[in-house]
Structure formats: C-alpha cells, structure tokens
Amino acid sequence: MAIILFDNAKRNLFAPLSLTKAVSSFHFGLLSIKERWSLWLKQDTFVHTASYLQALYETPPSDTHIWIDAAVVPTEMLVQQILNLATGQALIDDKGVVAGKSAQHFIDFSPISCESFFESMICIENVHRIEFPWEIMQQNDLFIRSDFKLVTKGRKSQPISPTVQLVQLADIFIEEGAKLEFCTLNSSTGPIYIGKQAEIMEGSTIRGPFSIGFKSVLKMNSRVYGATSLGPNSLGGGEIKNSVMMGNSNKAHDGYLGDAVIGEWCNFGAGSSNSNLKNAAGNVKVWSMELDKMISVGQKCGVIMGDYSRLSINSSVNTGSVIGVCCTVFGAGLLPRKIPNFSWGVEGKRYNLDLAIKEINNWKIMKNKALTKAEIDVLHHLFHLK
Numbered sequence: 001m002a003i004i005l006f007d008n009a010k011r012n013l014f015a016p017l018s019l020t021k022a023v024s025s026f027h028f029g030l031l032s033i034k035e036r037w038s039l040w041l042k043q044d045t046f047v048h049t050a051s052y053l054q055a056l057y058e059t060p061p062s063d064t065h066i067w068i069d070a071a072v073v074p075t076e077m078l079v080q081q082i083l084n085l086a087t088g089q090a091l092i093d094d095k096g097v098v099a100g101k102s103a104q105h106f107i108d109f110s111p112i113s114c115e116s117f118f119e120s121m122i123c124i125e126n127v128h129r130i131e132f133p134w135e136i137m138q139q140n141d142l143f144i145r146s147d148f149k150l151v152t153k154g155r156k157s158q159p160i161s162p163t164v165q166l167v168q169l170a171d172i173f174i175e176e177g178a179k180l181e182f183c184t185l186n187s188s189t190g191p192i193y194i195g196k197q198a199e200i201m202e203g204s205t206i207r208g209p210f211s212i213g214f215k216s217v218l219k220m221n222s223r224v225y226g227a228t229s230l231g232p233n234s235l236g237g238g239e240i241k242n243s244v245m246m247g248n249s250n251k252a253h254d255g256y257l258g259d260a261v262i263g264e265w266c267n268f269g270a271g272s273s274n275s276n277l278k279n280a281a282g283n284v285k286v287w288s289m290e291l292d293k294m295i296s297v298g299q300k301c302g303v304i305m306g307d308y309s310r311l312s313i314n315s316s317v318n319t320g321s322v323i324g325v326c327c328t329v330f331g332a333g334l335l336p337r338k339i340p341n342f343s344w345g346v347e348g349k350r351y352n353l354d355l356a357i358k359e360i361n362n363w364k365i366m367k368n369k370a371l372t373k374a375e376i377d378v379l380h381h382l383f384h385l386k
Contacts, residue, residue: 016306022049029143088119141227144209269313
C-alpha cells in the first residue's frame with residue numbers, strides 16, 4: 001500500500017504554478033507537499049495529476065492505496081483518521097473527497113467522484129486546504145513552524161561556528177554539510193532551518209521563521225525577514241521578506257522580494273524589485289489566470305511567478321503581479337500586473353518555443369541538470385493551448 005496524492009478538480013486555480021507540475025510538487029515551509037505527507041504517514045508516496053503532466057511522475061503499483069487531496073494540509077488528527085480508513089471508505093467535507101482508501105486506479109486524470117470511486121463516506125469538518133497561489137506565502141509562517149517540528153523531532157543539530165551571532169539557539173537547526181560563518185541568526189521571531197550543504201555567506205542577517213533547502217546559498221550581506229523559504233538549489237540575495245522560492249531559482253543580487261511566490265527555474269536580474277503594498281495602503285487585487293478575474297487578497301502581495309520565467313536587470317514589478325510560465329520579462333518603467341505565459345517582453349510578443357527550450361536548458365546546465373523529454377512535452381502542450 002502507498003499514498004497517492006491527487007490534484008482536485010480546482011487544481012488550475014493555482015496557475016501559473018500548477019501549469020508545469022502537480023500540486024504535490026509545490027515546495028514551501030521546509031518541504032514539498034509530497035515530502036510532507038511522506039513524513040507524516042511514513043509510506044511511499046505517488047502522484048496523480050492532469051494527463052499532460054502525469055509522465056513527469058512515477059506510476060504506482062497496482063494495489064490498495066490511500067488517496068489524498070494534495071491541497072489538504074496534514075494535521076495529527078487528520079492523519080489518524082486517514083490511517084483508520086477501511087478499504088472503500090472516504091473522508092469528505094463540503095469541498096469534496098479529503099482522502100480515501102481504494103483498490104481502484106485511474107487511467108486518466110479526472111476529479112475524484114464519491115459516488116463511483118468509494119463505497120462509503122465519512123463526513124468531517126475543519127479541513128485546511130490551500131486553494132490559490134498567494135495563500136502559499138500568506139500561510140508560510142504556519143508551514144515553517146509545523147515542518148520544523150516534524151523534521152527536527154528527536155534529532156540533534158550540527159554544531160554552529162562561534163563566528164555566528166545567535167539569538168535563541170533552541171529554535172535553530174543546522175543539517176549536515178551546511179556552511180555558515182560571520183552571519184546573524186535570530187530565531188526569537190520563529191524557527192530557522194539550514195538544509196544539507198546549504199551556505200549562509202558572511203554578513204547575512206536572518207530573522208525567522210526561515211528555511212533554506214539542500215545546496216541553496218544565501219549570498220553575502222543578505223537581509224532576510226520571515227516567513228521566507230528558499231527551496232533546494234536556489235540562490236538568495238539582497239532583501240527578502242515573507243517569500244517562497246520553490247527551488248532551482250535565483251534572486252542573487254540586491255533588490256527587494258516581498259510577499260511573493262516564485263516557481264522553479266526562475267531568475268531575477270540584478271537590481272530587480274517588486275512592490276508588495278499599494279501607495280494608498282489599500283486592498284490588493286491579484287489576477288487569477290484560471291478565473292480570468294481580479295481577486296482581493298489582503299493588504300500585501302508582491303508577485304506570483306510561474307516556472308522558467310526571468311526578469312531582466314532593474315525590473316520594477318508592480319504590486320500584486322502575476323507572471324506566467326516561461327516568460328522573458330523586460331520593459332521600461334513599472335511592469336504590467338498581468339504577464340501571460342511565453343511572453344517576450346511586455347508588449348504582446350510571444351517567446352519562440354524552440355528558443356525558449358534552448359535557453360531553459362542553458363539555465364539548467366548551470367545547475368548540472370537538463371530538460372527531460374517529459375518536461376519538453378509539457379512546454380509544447382502549454383504553448384499550443386488555445
């Protein structure tokens with residue numbers, strides 16, 4: 001038996017982040033959703049997503065499996081309810097199936113149906129789901145704190161160099177191979193987690209909650225405020241506040257990144273900054289790509305950026321901006337708040353797909369990776385959507 005994390009029928013509300021990967025691949029807090037559920041349930045975990053994305057993921061063996069909505073946030077009580085399920089039973093709430101145990105298996109992606117897929121339903125309440133991309137940064141404080149407890153429970157941190165200035169050592173955890181010298185870590189405002197082989201360079205100052213992933217680097221004299229998560233193989237620099245970089249992305253130079261969610265394989269040119277607050281300090285509205293309308297998200301929101309997108313040097317990103325997948329963004333003055341997939345600049349020109357694929361590979365080579373055939377097929381699919 002294994003865990004299968006399925007994307008629910010509203011997965012596209014996470015666009016542009018969900019256009020190139022399953023929801024269970026989202027990385028925030030200390031972990032990806034897939035990693036989080038694997039730790040909670042201590043079982044092999046597989047992914048069920050949209051048909052055009054499924055080739056990115058391993059196929060589970062035929063067996064009785066536990067199916068869980070990938071957008072659902074695990075809690076101790078919910079995990080116990082899931083483990084107590086009998087075959088054919090499902091937990092449901094007012095938004096649909098939360099989790100279920102079944103020997104059946106989908107061939108193609110479709111929303112889980114209570115009537116056809118499970119024999120009996122158990123109604124539960126107070127299930128926490130994420131539904132929109134900006135909620136990832138809004139709730140990242142919660143996720144860092146809960147993941148920190150999950151990941152570090154019963155474990156001992158690596159020793160910290162005496163050159164590091166510390167505030168509240170108890171909430172700081174350093175993994176094996178991490179490097180940090182002559183920096184400041186202040187966990188009085190939240191826990192700080194430094195992942196395996198990560199590096200915090202000299203002069204950097206960090207206030208928790210904060211997490212930096214495997215082989216990621218925070219460059220010299222960086223200033224980071226919680227709640228911020230830098231996913232694996234990322235570069236951080238300048239000033240960063242309450243932001244999530246999911247992995248393999250670079251914001252390596254001076255400039256401000258605040259209240260933002262950045263996908264994978266993104267890059268911020270030197271001096272690029274985003275606004276996260278309107279001049280009048282009013283409510284921020286953000287474009288939902290799926291609903292094609294503006295949605296109120298609160299007083300602060302910076303930028304949501306899809307995978308493979310890049311900002312030129314000195315880019316000025318407007319409050320509450322959404323940048324699609326695979327965009328090369330450049331333009332004078334304050335940039336538009338809506339930048340569609342495969343944009344070349346901001347004046348309606350489209351990125352040539354063959355050139356885009358070549359240039360993505362150039363960036364991947366810098367991190368000793370390469371585009372797979374399955375990833376290229378996903379880009380072709382998205383490029384040719386009507």
